[in-house]
Amino acid sequence: MLRRALLVIALAPGLVACSSAAGPAPSNGSPSGGRPTTPVSPPFATAPPSGSPVTGEAPPEVMAKATADLVKRTGLDPATFVVVRAEQVIWPDGSLGCRIPGQVYVQVQTPGYWIVLQANGKPFDYRATETGVVRLCTGPQPLPPSG
Numbered sequence: 001m002l003r004r005a006l007l008v009i010a011l012a013p014g015l016v017a018c019s020s021a022a023g024p025a026p027s028n029g030s031p032s033g034g035r036p037t038t039p040v041s042p043p044f045a046t047a048p049p050s051g052s053p054v055t056g057e058a059p060p061e062v063m064a065k066a067t068a069d070l071v072k073r074t075g076l077d078p079a080t081f082v083v084v085r086a087e088q089v090i091w092p093d094g095s096l097g098c099r100i101p102g103q104v105y106v107q108v109q110t111p112g113y114w115i116v117l118q119a120n121g122k123p124f125d126y127r128a129t130e131t132g133v134v135r136l137c138t139g140p141q142p143l144p145p146s147g
Contacts (some may be wrong), residue, residue, distance in 0.1 A: 003081050003124045005029055006113060029050060034056065034109070045081055050102075053084055053085045053087075053116070054086070054087040055083050055084075055085060055113045056086055057086070057087050057088040057113070058086040058087070058088065058113040059113075059114040061085060061132060061133075062128050062132055062134060063083075064117065065128070065132065065134040066115045066124075066128070066134050067081060067117065067131065068121075069123055069126070069134065069136060070117050070119055070136075071138070072126065073124075074118065074119050075083070075121070076107055076119050080119065081117045081118065081119050082113055082117065082118040082119075083115075083116075083117060083118075084116040084117065084118050084123060085116040086114075086115050086116075087113065087114045088097060088111075088112075088113055088116075089095050089111075089112060089113065089145035090109050090110070090146050091108075091111075091112050091127070091145055092107050092109060092143065092146040093106060093107050093108065093109070093110060093111040093136075094106035094107070094108065094110055096110065096112060096127035096128070096129065096135070096137070097114075097127060097142055097143035097144060098125075098127050098135070098137035098138075098139045098142045098143070098144060099139060099143075100139065109128060109146055110130075111129070111130040112117070112127065112128050112129045112130050113127075113128040113130070114126075114127060114128075114144075114145060114146040115127075115128060115134075124136060125142055127142075127143070
């Protein structure tokens with residue numbers, strides 16, 4: 001019995017080192033809730049280096065929703081809009097980094113998209129979930145994605 005205990009103690013550090021070196025266990029793409037998720041590949045949670053915003057990572061249907069909303073708000077031709085940012089991100093919680101006073105948000109990191117469109121020189125900051133819920137962030141202190 002003592003030999004077995006000593007063997008376990010001697011082998012434990014090696015097993016731990018091997019298991020942590022292999023990285024996380026493979027996932028079937030579904031969180032514990034069973035809902036499939038869109039994989040998010042780095043860089044996903046940080047703002048790009050200054051002067052080089054990330055574009056092209058938001059799906060066309062999400063971009064279309066943001067663009068349609070901006071057309072309604074401004075009445076401008078969408079061909080005049082400039083895409084400043086269209087980045088796949090992880091938001092810190094269900095507020096998408098844009099809290100509205102008095103609202104309650106799910107406290108879980110939320111995969112989604114950060115879209116900034118410019119119309120007539122003015123930026124419009126859109127936040128979206130990976131499921132396609134898109135909203136304009138007009139809060140006084142919007143937060144960047146978690147990272």
